[in-house]
Amino acid sequence: MKERLTAAMDKIGLPRLIIGLFLIVFCVGAAILKLPMSMLLSDMLVRFGMNAVLVLAMIPAIRAGTGLNFGLPLGVICGLIGAVVAIEYKFSGLTSFLVALGVSIPLAVLTGYLYGLLLNRIKGQEMVVGTYVGFSIVSGMCIFWLLAPFHNPEMVWAYGGTGLRNTITLESSFDKILNNFLAFNIGQVQIPTGLLLFFAFLCLLLWFFSRSKSGMAMHVAGSNPRFAQSCGINVNKMRILGTVLSTVLAAVGILVYNQSYGFLSLYNGPLMMAFPAAAAILIGGASLRRATIGHVIIGTFLFQSVLVVASPLFNVIVEGSFSEIFRGIISNGVILYALTTGREE
């Protein structure tokens, strides 16, 4: 009996189990406290859609064998640059979103390529090096945001100061461009159709890729580099491919996130972006070596939903904003769990 139980536990995974239980308990709590369920549900959908692409960005990195991509901020910065360029030239609506994508994707390809070259020289230490490469680029970019020659008054400090603002509103550009596309209501629950469709579209692309020759090669290179070599696969090339894809998805992911959020946050905004994304995919049941689209969907949904429900619940029960603390404990706790229980090696 006990063995069976542990076997079942292994299959579900402790993080998924705990977060799932949290979600159930919180939902019951919310029902008891008569919190507006429709609003919570709408929130869950939006938060799911806006974060899911960033979580999706973890897949190519894990599949290619470089582990959780803690260098995610690199891609995020590419996305932000794209957005800032689109605003600077006063594009609006869908055009501005497409321009932002058009600028950031090539930039992310280049960044990912260089980052991939770097990761190939430090095999086995990708995560810690990636974290600090990410941190240092983010803090280096702070100087760039401060000095970059942008002029659009929407973005630069109104009086006195130099450089771009900390947060830039997207009202005139691509605010909610995906969320509102074909959006409709079921009762009181609003469905952000465009957002979900866009995510589904990216999942589909990734799924097709994983069944292609390169996709298979990348997967093989990630799961067993020596086996891959014996099949004639160029392992280093596949790791670079995975890093490029991950960086591009991060760039697209932050644009999706921002359009839903309505603001860009520059400077230290991207600093900690990688950790919640990593936590979400781990909650979904992924490990440092294995990740699927299913893990992304389950993990993002569980993690974001728990946060959505927790926040008003905490506000009712205790003073102050504890959802931030709650989020921090969950995301770092889950990553710690993955680091210290890895079956691999």
Add this chain to the structure above:
Amino acid sequence: MALLEFKNISKFYYGNQVLKNVSLTVHKGEIHGLVGENGAGKSTLMNILFGMPVIHLTGGYEGQIILEGVPVSFRSPAEAMAAGIGMVHQEFMLIPGFNVAENIKLNRENTRANLVSRILGPKLRTIDVRKNRADARRALDRLGMALDETVPVGGLPVGHMQFIEIAREIDKENSKVVVFDEPTAVLTESEAEQFLKAAQKLAAGGMGVLFISHRLDEIIKICDRITVLRDGEVVASLSRSEASVEKLAELMVGRKISRLTVAEKKSGSQKPILELINFSVDMPGERVEDLSLKIYEGEILGIGGLAGHGKIGIANGIMGLCPARGTVLKNGKQLPLGNPMRMLNEGMAFVSEDRRGVGLLTDESIELNIVVAAMQSQNRFLKRPLPFFTLEDRAAIREHALKMIRELDIRCLGPQQTVRSLSGGNQQKVCIARAITLSPDILFVSEPTRGIDIGAKRIVLDLLLKLNREMGVTVVMTSSELAELRAICNRIAIVYKGRLAGILEPTASDLDFGLMMAGEYEQRGAAQA
């Protein structure tokens, strides 16, 4: 009185008996030689003596070990060492950043009390550097080593490291028995000479020495008694006067299974399909040096030799999995080295000796394992829904996998079962299926029967024979088991110290094989012939 006695030791690994009633006695002041082929059970016996975790994890052992009349059973190497049993390892247990004295006294340092240690405990006693150096000096002097005890071990020549390990054993006050595992394998001739003298000194000082070596002449030179293990059994225990190199070689090899006589076919053609000229491979632990060899079309060539002598390196080097130098000619055309994709495309396939590490994606399905190499190197099992986009062709993959499962009789629940859950023999069949999916004209197979049960061994060998006879594939089989090489090969090349020692007919005598593997064929074998 016997110093150390093994009494009827038996050991099973997952139902396979690897030691059968092994008994052996080491006396005070005696050097006892232990010889046997790879896999004869020597290392298992030593693992039992030292209480290595692998023994306990696999259900312990039967029989008794008696040290100075007292039955002992060690739970860990540390316990064995505390009881006075030391080991000089094949891989050196030395810390490169520490100096010679620090290494000799590792975890046995002399310490002095100080103010802090009186309060907080002995862990904080000060290391007595001077006394440690003096001890180290004394031990080195006893060995006749002039080595400076204050230099870091890191940059020292390999030979010296061996002596530091011996000095450590000498320095231990309660040392009773020392085990040497292949100590001279890494030494030069003169170092080996010096080492043997040191070993004799140890014995003269009253210790018991257990000496494991493949160099039969050394064994005969210094051992008082010699025990020969074969297939986990003691086949002989001789005194020095009874032993000769020839006798030991013959005892070690023995004859295990008879030749599979399937319509004997002489490799008809004398046309070399593959030729190696001055071929060297940089594979750790299996280095190949300057080896030249011709492989004829349509034959089954066996490559044998003792572990560490480089037989494993040959196929890995050719397939581009390890850095290699020299010339490889396929049908007279020179091939570039270090390019696995090119080798696959030239019609060569490889079944690796490291089945779980290199040979399989253990967490993936049987069908993926079978087709992935052909998909990547030959663009098969793919379809093209768009001109610039390829997708796996699931129908074709399934069809091929089912065919392979049927033809090779892979026992499984279906093509989607993960290979991790298959038995060793069936995993090996999956590896072979992957290789033949490439439709190669040369198939390299390394250690095809390692870790699989007897019945499955026979099936795998039959399969190789069938591939050769019915599909005309040239097979190059590398194996530590001489018996299986002799069972199906047309010719058997023996590798010694990375070089080709000679090529024998499978029907050649045990003595010839034994001598050739011990590197003594030219001196002795030739004389007899």
Add this chain to the structure above:
Amino acid sequence: MMAMKLELAKNSSVLTVRIRQKLIEMAVPLLFLVLCGIGAYFAQLSPVFLINEIIMRMARNPLLVLALIIPVVAGMGMNFAITLGAMAGQIGLIIITHYEINGITGLLVAALIATPFAVLFGYLTGKLLNRAKGKEMITSMIFGFFANYVWQLFFLAFVGSIIPMRNEKLILSTGVGLRNTIDLAGIRQSLDNLLKIQVVQGLSIPVSTLLVVALFCVLITFFMKTKLGQDIRAVGQNMEIARISGIDVDRVRIYAIIISTVLAAWGQLIWLQNIGTLNTYGSHVQVGLFAVAALLIGGASVTKATIWQVLLGTFLFHTLFIISPVAGRNLVGDAQIGEFFRVFVAYGVIAVALLLHAWQKYASTKKL
């Protein structure tokens, strides 16, 4: 004749190799020395002010950096989790502030209270890192983040609600949670002022604090010569060999982390008594980052660190810290650029050091 020439050539090449090696080792500190020089030139600070600031920082910061040495020697890399040690120190401070134990006695009591917490935190960290061998640095970093949130949970939500505590000076007006800043007036500079020499107006030397730092340098040197120190070195060089020689590797690694955490707790006390106010939710956050950066700037690597590197690194890093905002303002007219620059330097130097280390490690495994 030939032989002699050869010998000579060999010697000289050995010499150049040695010089080159030394230069490579010193490259990072030299680079930062140059950076500091350029910064100082543009900052135009008065020498008295600059020297005073540097001396003050050389007194209050090195212990936090010293805390990193032993885990490095133990082969566990940079212990980013000294954040937990800093927290232990702060617990001591919060308690003595609550009970209004002032002066040097207060500081000593705080140290006494902090120590068992630090031992406990160190033990937990060590246990955790033993489960993540080969991934110690990322794990210690994430554990630091994790602990920071637990700290917030505890002092923002539990204190005053679950743990009864009433103290208007400490607790927020709602009755739950500690205030954002806590005034440490009671112990402010109690150690510094124990023995302080005023050289000229605006330049004073906190001799007592400097002596404490010196004492810890001596203690660590002594510690590395004890049996436990030797075991730590052995484990750091090769865990496998150490284990086979009978050293309890896991336990030694836990000891190393406990010592590091305790030193960090005391280091945080020395730092905060100088600053004089505790930023309840911020003081400990960057401790690991800045200590690691300082050590690396001193020329240490992830596998090798000495006391001299601690002192040199603290000096260079904090000089840069003082200078860069002023230099930034003078150069671009914005102090913030200097602020960003020094954070960039802290992260950047860690990234580069980790990169070089991982690179070398990978290259050496490939060569085998």
